[in-house]
Every structure is written in C-alpha cells, then in structure tokens.
Amino acid sequence: MTSFLLAMLRCPLPGALRRSFLAMLCFCGLVCFLSACAPQPQVPAPEQELFVSLSDSLRSKALEYEHRGDLRQALLRWGILQTLNPHDKEITARIERLKQETRTKAAEHFQQGVALYEKGLPADARREFLYTLIYEPEHPEALDYLLNRLHDKVFITYQVQTGDTCREIARRIYHDPDKAFLLSAFNKVNSCENLIPGTELKLVALDQALAGDAKPTEAIAQPDGPKVLAPERQKKKEREEVYNQGEAGASNETPVVEDGAKKNSLKYEQAKELLGRQKYVEALRLLRTIDVNYRDVARIIATTDAHIQQEADAHYRKGISYYLSEDLDQAIREWEEVLRLRPDDLKAKKDLLNARRLKEKINKL
Amino acid sequence: MLINKFFPAGGLPSFFRILAMLMLVLLLQGCAKGPTRFVHLSRAEGTPSFIPVIVQFGDTLPSLAAKFLGNADKSWIIAEFNDVKEISPGQELIIPLEPFDKARLSSKGYQTVPILTYHNFSESKEGLMVVRRSDFAAQMQFLQDNGYTPISLAELFDFLQYRKDIPPRAVVITIDDGWRGVYDIAYPILKKFGYPATLFVYTDLINGSGKTLSWDMVAELDKAGIDVQCHTKTHRNLNRVLDHESFQQYATEIEQEITECTEIVESKLHKQVKYLAYPYGETNKLVMAFLEKNGYQGAFTVKRESNPFFMDPYALNRRMIYGDFSLETFKKNLETYSNEALR
Numbered sequence: 001m002t003s004f005l006l007a008m009l010r011c012p013l014p015g016a017l018r019r020s021f022l023a024m025l026c027f028c029g030l031v032c033f034l035s036a037c038a039p040q041p042q043v044p045a046p047e048q049e050l051f052v053s054l055s056d057s058l059r060s061k062a063l064e065y066e067h068r069g070d071l072r073q074a075l076l077r078w079g080i081l082q083t084l085n086p087h088d089k090e091i092t093a094r095i096e097r098l099k100q101e102t103r104t105k106a107a108e109h110f111q112q113g114v115a116l117y118e119k120g121l122p123a124d125a126r127r128e129f130l131y132t133l134i135y136e137p138e139h140p141e142a143l144d145y146l147l148n149r150l151h152d153k154v155f156i157t158y159q160v161q162t163g164d165t166c167r168e169i170a171r172r173i174y175h176d177p178d179k180a181f182l183l184s185a186f187n188k189v190n191s192c193e194n195l196i197p198g199t200e201l202k203l204v205a206l207d208q209a210l211a212g213d214a215k216p217t218e219a220i221a222q223p224d225g226p227k228v229l230a231p232e233r234q235k236k237k238e239r240e241e242v243y244n245q246g247e248a249g250a251s252n253e254t255p256v257v258e259d260g261a262k263k264n265s266l267k268y269e270q271a272k273e274l275l276g277r278q279k280y281v282e283a284l285r286l287l288r289t290i291d292v293n294y295r296d297v298a299r300i301i302a303t304t305d306a307h308i309q310q311e312a313d314a315h316y317r318k319g320i321s322y323y324l325s326e327d328l329d330q331a332i333r334e335w336e337e338v339l340r341l342r343p344d345d346l347k348a349k350k351d352l353l354n355a356r357r358l359k360e361k362i363n364k365l
Numbered sequence: 366m367l368i369n370k371f372f373p374a375g376g377l378p379s380f381f382r383i384l385a386m387l388m389l390v391l392l393l394q395g396c397a398k399g400p401t402r403f404v405h406l407s408r409a410e411g412t413p414s415f416i417p418v419i420v421q422f423g424d425t426l427p428s429l430a431a432k433f434l435g436n437a438d439k440s441w442i443i444a445e446f447n448d449v450k451e452i453s454p455g456q457e458l459i460i461p462l463e464p465f466d467k468a469r470l471s472s473k474g475y476q477t478v479p480i481l482t483y484h485n486f487s488e489s490k491e492g493l494m495v496v497r498r499s500d501f502a503a504q505m506q507f508l509q510d511n512g513y514t515p516i517s518l519a520e521l522f523d524f525l526q527y528r529k530d531i532p533p534r535a536v537v538i539t540i541d542d543g544w545r546g547v548y549d550i551a552y553p554i555l556k557k558f559g560y561p562a563t564l565f566v567y568t569d570l571i572n573g574s575g576k577t578l579s580w581d582m583v584a585e586l587d588k589a590g591i592d593v594q595c596h597t598k599t600h601r602n603l604n605r606v607l608d609h610e611s612f613q614q615y616a617t618e619i620e621q622e623i624t625e626c627t628e629i630v631e632s633k634l635h636k637q638v639k640y641l642a643y644p645y646g647e648t649n650k651l652v653m654a655f656l657e658k659n660g661y662q663g664a665f666t667v668k669r670e671s672n673p674f675f676m677d678p679y680a681l682n683r684r685m686i687y688g689d690f691s692l693e694t695f696k697k698n699l700e701t702y703s704n705e706a707l708r
Contacts, residue, residue, distance in 0.1 A: 050417075050419070050457075051417050051457050053457055054417055054457035054458070054459070057457075058459070061448070069472060070471050070472070073466070073471075076465055080415055080417075080459060083415075084417065123706070126675065126706050127706055127707055127708070130470065130475070130675075130706060130707055131472070131707070133468075133470055134470055134471060134472055137467060137470070143527060146674075146675040147526065147527065147674075147675060150675070151677040152650070152677065152680075154650050154653045154654050154657060154679070155654060155657075176612075178611075178612065178613070179612060179613075181613050181616070182616070182651075185616070185620075185658075186654060186658060204650055204651055204654040205650050206649075206650055206651060207649045207650050207651075209649075210612075210649060210650075210651060
C-alpha cells in the first residue's frame, strides 16, 4: 500500500486530479490520526472469542484448586469464567454446588469454634475460625472472633449497682479500693460517691500481677529506670535480658497460654457448681484465681461479692439483736458467720471478742 | 505566483509532498499500535472485580500495574494471580482489582510478617545492639535477592485488619531509639534499595549530641520515608513499678511516658503518631489501655516471632537483629508462612 501511495504521489497527473487526490489523502490521514488519538473503544462481545486461551487456563486452574481442596480460589476462578462465559450453564451449576459446599463447611467450623471458645479453649477455637475463613473468606462473625474477641481483653464492662462507689467497685474487682482512680481515668465519672445504677463503666482488666493487694511481682528491686542516655553497659545488660526472655518465650508461650485457658475453664465450671450449692465464699475464692477477663468472671465476682456482703450484714444485725436479748450463744454464732463471710470485718471481730469474754465471765460466776 | 512555485508542471509540489508524507506517517502510526486492549465486563454477584486484558507491545507487569492498579509496585498482584513472571504481546491476563488472597489462608497455612528490629549502626565496630554497615548492606541485599519486600506499617496494618493483600514475602524494618548511626549508615542504604522503614524514637535521646540524632535529622528522615513513631519519652520499662512508687504514681508516670512522646513527635514533625515500640519489649494491660485511650493503633514487643493477621495489634512480635548475626542467622528471622494455628 505504501508503494502504491508513493507511486501516486510521483506520477504526473492533471492538476485537478492531483488536488482531489491530495485532498482525499489528507482527509484519510486526518481520520486515521484522530482515530489513533481517540481512546480505544471498549471491545464489545463476543468476549469468548477474545479470551479463549484465558478461559482455558482459568478453567484448568479452577479444577486444580478444586482438586487440592482450595475451594475459595477455585470458586474465584469459576466466578471469573462465569463472567467471561455468561451463557455456560455448566459453570453456573458448578458455582452453585461449590458455594453450597463452602457455606456448609464454613458453618460447621464456625459452630465448632464458638463451642470451643465457650469452653475456654482459645487456640482450638482460633483453628476452627481460621477454617471458617478458608471456606468463606469474608465470614463476619469468624473475623470478629479472630480480630477482636480472641485477643486478651484490655477492658471489661461493669454495670453500676445500687450503692456502688468507685472505691467499692475497685475493692470488688481489684481487691484494692485505692485503685478507684482507674475508674475516673478511663470513664467520665462526675462523682465517685454518686454513681448512677445501671451505668456501664470500662474497667482495665489488670494483669493478675498488677491487680492484687500486694505490689506487682514485676516491681521487685527495680531501681529508677534507665534515664536519658543511660550508660550503654546497663542498657545492654537489660536488653540481653529482654533477648533471653524473647527466646524463652518463643519456645513455651503457646503451651502456657493453652494450659492457663484450660485451668480457667475448669475453675470456672467448679465455681458455678459451688454457686449452685450456695457456697458463695468458696465460689468467690475460686473465681478470684481465674483471669478477670475470662468470660463473665468479672460480673460473677461482682454479684457474688454483693450477695456475700448482704448476707454478712444480715448476720451482723441478727448478732446484735441476740446480744441485746442476752442470747450470747446465738450472737456468737451469727458473728462467727459474719467473719466466715467477711474475715476482715473489724466490728464483728470486736463484738465477737466482747461476747466471748462476757460469756466466760458469766460462766465463771 | 505562489501556487506555481508549489505546483511545477512535472510533478507534485514539495509542500504537498511533505504534507502527504506526513499524512502517510500518521496513517501508518495509527495502524501500528493501540493501547492495551481490555474489556469491562458486567460483574457477577459475589465475584471480585477484575479486568481481562490482552498484552500489547511495550506492556510490562509494572506498566500494567501502574495503569490498572494505580501503582507500578503492585505488579506482583498481576504476576501472582496469573502465575507468571514475565509477559509477552498477545498474552491474555486477568488484572484483579480487589484482594483475592487475603492473608494467603488455606488449609496448608497462612502468611506471617516478620518485623525486624535494629538499634544502632557503625562503620566497623560490632556490638549486640550495633550492626556494621557492611552487615546491614548485605542483609538488605539478601532481602532483595531473595524476593522479600519491605512494607510500611500502614501496609502491615492493612494486612492485620484483613483488608488488603500484601506481597508474598513481606517484611517490616524498624529501628529503635534514635542513634546517629541511623542517619549516617542505615538511611543511605535503605534509600539505595528504596525500602520503607520505621524509626521509634524516645524523645529524650533526640538532642543532636555527637552520638544521637537531632530533630532536623529526624524530620529529614521522616520526610524521606523513614516513618517516625514513639518509643516513650525516657525509655523506662512500662511494665515495672519502681520501689518508691505507689500504684497510682506508676499509672500516672507511664501515661505521661506515652503522651509526652506523642506530643513532642507530633509537634516537631506535624504528623499523627499511631504506633509505639515498648521499651525492652515489655507491656501489660494497663499500658495497652493507656495506648487505646490516647489513640494508638498498635504497639510492638520484642517476642521473637512473625505476625499472622490475627495478632493482637497491641502485642505485635518483633525480631531483634544483633550485630553478631551471620546471614544464615538473619535468614532464620524471615519466616513468612506458618501453619501453627491450623494444627
């Protein structure tokens, strides 16, 4: 075509013909130029003809993934094939079958995961939630467990009960009323003495070492920490400790966590059984050895403790009543019960001592 | 007349000859090559969005990634989906527009991301916390030669929140404290390889003395892609109550360690601080609670493990790289796949 055009340009033609040929050539060139510059129009169907080899390779990949059991990758490729071949009924049927299969498997693993989570076995539950995602990658509940609920809780929720104060809540949850400041540090509390019943408070789920009455175990013999530009030697020593801890942690962390989870689960069941037999003090003692962020332990501790306090108050009042009616034996029994429920009750201790002394004097007379 | 000048009797005038030649060139050019051919297809419900394309002359994986995914660095997405390393004209490909293998989760395992931690660097002197220039350069070269891709913390958190795919052998590079060696030695090497990294500074150290960074240097690093984040104010161990402290004093002090570092870095660099590296890698729930309260999105320990997507974002593992590590030891810290949680 090029040589034809060049020949036309060279050949001596009459002026008018030459001009019209040139005009035509210019017009054609302009059209071609514009068409080359214009955005490429979207290629219409038939897509099948355009992407035959692509469809073939997608099909063989999809079958390969299916054979390997990687159903989500298979399904993804069948989905693309369906879009490329919208009238292929075999593909549509295959997709339906795979979707049904993946949904069923995802549901089975998810249910198992929830059951294991409820039993306090986080590692086993995690495995089941991961399998749920293998079959249904966007399963929202499985994702919620994996990304949120299976992590150690930093906060627990506490619902304010009638008569609660910050110090009282701190005593119940942290066994230390002086930690009451933590409530106002993480909640908008106008008055620690007048908390509104029913209000939900965010409480830090302190690690056991920090939650007890005693100083945290980490607190032992730590001089003032390394300050600005601390001597390199001191820093190096401490970092070596970190390194060693890291190495040790890597080897045994998982079994320890798993073991802890099993213990929590066992203790939790035992505590519930004790509560069923109305053995509140024993149940509370057991509950306080469980991680405070394990299931609803914090809530059960709070309600059990409140129940024990009410019981102790009632026995104390009965003791006073017996004492005033000069029935010392009954008064002593009531106050002994108060001390069983509330061993650090100073008033009950004092009254019991007085009652015993008085009884001794009467006996001597 | 002018027309006679351009219209000699014996042939076409030179003006029109030139014009005609120009048109011819344009005509041939128009026929020669069009842009990549692609098809927008109606999307089946539940199917990720994708574009099928036919590779044209001059197309490369990075050029297709730049055109369809908005970033040439994302060429690995096209390569991985189509299981190809190179492409040739006429080849038909799928360009996935949405994540197609988040966390690379299958019954065989899942992706994990190792986060490497350095402290200081020197020309020749080696120490536990000091890596020699030659060793650091060799380690970065090892990453490049073996298909590892350093990613930023923002990309890491996309992975941790199960939002996006990340490269198959993604790693994160972090540097703690704020020693001068970061500027003199690590930065030029990172720049040469084009690797992102994060510098966790404890702000009391940034005073521009001979051994430490100045705020000007820190600002320069941050601007150049070394993301600066917090490592507390004084580098105190946040998990230890000091002998003379009451619990309340301890709580107040550790919150100040976090908030003062945040305020200083934010005011010096005019950016939002989102991540913290725990000094000595130690933490507890109270520290994490203060981080959440102060808007932090994640924090880092020094537990020597890689990170799957379901890690607690406030207890991310990091692997400390020491000055006496051989390349073989370094390699052992690059675990990017695991099946542990599926067993």
